[in-house]
Amino acid sequence: MSVHQFKVTTIRGEEKSLADYDNQVLLIVNTATKCGFAPQFKGLQELHDGYQAQGFSVLGFPCNQFKEQEPGSDAQVEQACQLNFGVNFPLFSKIDVNGPDAHPLYKYLKQQASGLFGSGIKWNFTKFLVDGEGRVIKRFSPTTPPRKIEAHIRKLLAKNAVHAK
Incomplete structure (x- = not known):
């Protein structure tokens, strides 16, 4: 199994296979424009811009499960991300990341890497x-600020470059 086996819906309502990101290093993030951590959008965008040419993408999955910090429609979320934070990395349709309606991708991610609290x-x-x-x-x-992840991204990109040869 891998994340490449999942299909997701873009913020504009189109189905997309994560297999399209084969051979790319990804940072998958559940986002919310009204969250106290929303300034991280800037750092995520900087990572995306800095490493995209080397085969890296940030994938943003808006979520309204935490104190309703992403209440808007997908169109409103996209607009807020672009206007307020300058985001142009791929954004996807709003999803649940916990509970019975959690998106299958997030069920898989959580199964593969559990956190401090389970x-x-x-x-x-x-x-x-x-x-x-x-x-x-x-x-x-x-x-964790995005810049603290940069060394991990570089390491994976270097491994990718070696495998591509």
């Missing part, structure tokens, strides 16, 4: 680092 997602901006083969490598807490 398998549940504690809050917005929980981050999962995924290698080019779709394996979950590491989980980062909501309080």
